[in-house]
Amino acid sequence: MRWRRARERLIETLIRLSGFSAIAIVMLIFVFLLKEGVALFRTVPLGEFLTGQRWYPISEPPGFGVFPLICGSLLVTIGAAMLSVPLGIASALFISEIARGWMKELLKAGIELFAAIPSVVLGFIGMTLLAPLIRQAFHVPTGLTALTGSITLAFMAMPTIVSITEDALTAVPRGYREAAMALGATRWQMMVRVLLPAAGSGIVAAVMLGIGRVIGETMAVMMVTGNAAVIPHTMLQPVRTLTATIAAEMGETVRGSDHYFALFAIGIVLFVITFVVNLIADRFLHREQR
Amino acid sequence: MRTHAVAMMTAALMAGGALVAPRGSAEELQGSLQIKGSDTMVNLVQAWAEAFMAQHPQVTIAVTGGGSGTGIAALIGGTCDLAASSRAMSDKERAQAAAQGHTVREWKVALDGLAVAVHPANPVKRLTLQQLADLFTGRIRTWSAVNGSARAVVLLSREVNSGTHVYFKEHVLGPGKEFAPEALLMPSSQAIADEIATNPDAVGYYGMGYLNSRNSVVSVAKTPEGPYVEPSIASVQAGTYPIARPLLLYSRDESQGLTQAFLSFTLSPDGQAIVQQTDFVPLP
Numbered sequence: 001m002r003w004r005r006a007r008e009r010l011i012e013t014l015i016r017l018s019g020f021s022a023i024a025i026v027m028l029i030f031v032f033l034l035k036e037g038v039a040l041f042r043t044v045p046l047g048e049f050l051t052g053q054r055w056y057p058i059s060e061p062p063g064f065g066v067f068p069l070i071c072g073s074l075l076v077t078i079g080a081a082m083l084s085v086p087l088g089i090a091s092a093l094f095i096s097e098i099a100r101g102w103m104k105e106l107l108k109a110g111i112e113l114f115a116a117i118p119s120v121v122l123g124f125i126g127m128t129l130l131a132p133l134i135r136q137a138f139h140v141p142t143g144l145t146a147l148t149g150s151i152t153l154a155f156m157a158m159p160t161i162v163s164i165t166e167d168a169l170t171a172v173p174r175g176y177r178e179a180a181m182a183l184g185a186t187r188w189q190m191m192v193r194v195l196l197p198a199a200g201s202g203i204v205a206a207v208m209l210g211i212g213r214v215i216g217e218t219m220a221v222m223m224v225t226g227n228a229a230v231i232p233h234t235m236l237q238p239v240r241t242l243t244a245t246i247a248a249e250m251g252e253t254v255r256g257s258d259h260y261f262a263l264f265a266i267g268i269v270l271f272v273i274t275f276v277v278n279l280i281a282d283r284f285l286h287r288e289q290r
Numbered sequence: 291m292r293t294h295a296v297a298m299m300t301a302a303l304m305a306g307g308a309l310v311a312p313r314g315s316a317e318e319l320q321g322s323l324q325i326k327g328s329d330t331m332v333n334l335v336q337a338w339a340e341a342f343m344a345q346h347p348q349v350t351i352a353v354t355g356g357g358s359g360t361g362i363a364a365l366i367g368g369t370c371d372l373a374a375s376s377r378a379m380s381d382k383e384r385a386q387a388a389a390q391g392h393t394v395r396e397w398k399v400a401l402d403g404l405a406v407a408v409h410p411a412n413p414v415k416r417l418t419l420q421q422l423a424d425l426f427t428g429r430i431r432t433w434s435a436v437n438g439s440a441r442a443v444v445l446l447s448r449e450v451n452s453g454t455h456v457y458f459k460e461h462v463l464g465p466g467k468e469f470a471p472e473a474l475l476m477p478s479s480q481a482i483a484d485e486i487a488t489n490p491d492a493v494g495y496y497g498m499g500y501l502n503s504r505n506s507v508v509s510v511a512k513t514p515e516g517p518y519v520e521p522s523i524a525s526v527q528a529g530t531y532p533i534a535r536p537l538l539l540y541s542r543d544e545s546q547g548l549t550q551a552f553l554s555f556t557l558s559p560d561g562q563a564i565v566q567q568t569d570f571v572p573l574p
Binding site: 054055056057058059060068127128131132135141142143144222223226227228229230238240248249253254255256257 | 359363366367382383386441442443444449450451456466468471472473474475476477481484485488489491492
């Protein structure tokens with residue numbers, strides 16, 4: 001009897017430990033990021049870092065202004081969201097409400113397969129097929145633009161948005177659908193006026209998780225956006241994103257240099273952005289559960 | 291003369307090896323080497339490594355790219371034995387190495403010409419260094435200023451971790467000048483070659499080895515009076531092509547026998563033949 005209780009307690013402790021370790025690791029990562037990144041602000045003031053428009057990290061004197069990079073990341077992300085959100089919600093509606101039988105299974109499997117495509121492959125397709133197409137279609141000097149990045153990333157956000165939205169739609173009780181139909185609503189009215197609001201918080205969470213994936217994406221975006229650190233005025237200009245900057249430059253920096261600290265500071269900016277996005281998603285998910 | 295020096299060095303190494311391992315001979319040189327750095331040099335260093343490993347089956351050599359800065363940072367950090375670099379180490383990097391307690395030795399192992407390339411349809415086939423600087427700093431924004439079409443110039447550059455980027459910035463743009471912020475920073479020389487092949491308004495630069503039939507090379511002159519010179523083995527060796535550079539290997543001073551043997555091999559006639567085979571320019 002005593003042995004059993006001891007075993008029970010041991011297992012409980014182990015599970016508790018693994019639960020806490022997940023939080024502890026995240027905290028440690030954040031502390032590390034903060035420790036390395038904040039060191040930059042001894043030489044470059046925070047305001048100058050966030051609003052500066054010159055990103056010339058290896059010049060003398062160096063320019064550590066990330067404003068164009070933040071603009072680049074946001075523009076690509078907003079563009080990707082504008083493409084993937086309507087498309088994603090529409091295909092989720094189709095899969096959960098209209099498609100039946102083998103078609104439904106095929107579409108679900110296809111979307112999941114989509115999520116399995118490595119980002120570098122999407123980037124390669126974007127670079128070799130999409131970029132020349134965009135250059136010719138819009139008569140712009142180069143096809144490596146924010147729009148190219150947005151389209152490529154929309155393909156990456158789609159699977160997340162579709163599968164979570166579909167889950168949310170499936171979770172809406174059958175009674176809602178039957179009640180709407182019984183009141184004489186058409187299928188379209190039922191979907192738009194009943195299902196979407198009922199699954200609303202789940203859909204917002206899906207969108208936020210999709211956006212989180214887009215903001216953090218690095219490889220594909222580095223290959224297709226041209227990486228010029230200018231403040232973009234249209235979608236048809238090259239941009240440089242926060243993630244691509246870290247990926248492209250991290251290898252070159254020597255530990256302890258200002259450039260190294262600056263890349264960690266960019267990491268903090270990214271962390272804050274994704275944290276906010278996840279926080280919003282979390283709030284909506286919890287509202288759904290209540 | 292050089293062959294003689296190499297032979298002596300090899301003999302000395304053999305003797306050194308013999309002291310450590312009683313059965314030792316040149317055939318049984320063993321161990322592993324990590325070489326990291328310049329993307330420009332990665333094919334060359336890989337070819338050297340393969341030939342060297344064929345001669346010494348007990349040796350394994352791992353070659354990775356990532357950019358000259360990456361290699362030098364790794365050498366300073368102690369995560370590689372040799373750094374391949376297409377630019378000289380900066381004073382800052384030397385100071386960083388010294389701070390970590392390393393003295394770093396430089397070995398000039400080959401030459402490279404930086405080719406400036408445009409789309410084959412672009413009528414601009416010759417530029418002066420000044421015009422190149424004006425193009426890449428953004429002072430000239432349309433091709434018409436250099437006798438081309440009236441269309442906007444698309445600048446293609448490498449990322450800042452590339453030795454090619456740093457060399458071009460220092461030797462073509464000039465001290466204190468910056469690339470135009472509009473310049474696209476491409477992740478590799480191959481990406482530049484690919485973009486030029488599909489974009490009639492693009493201009494970019496890369497190591498001579500990347501020249502291909504889908505890009506067209508620009509002749510470069512130091513002054514408007516000329517002569518305009520195309521990058522070639524002869525023009526780079528003779529020093530008449532204006533954008534040529536030495537390719538370097540860096541070792542830490544305390545480096546072991548194997549590192550030294552590999553360095554001697556790169557400078558040997560065999561090693562220099564490999565330089566030519568991989569489209570670089572052997573030392574004169």
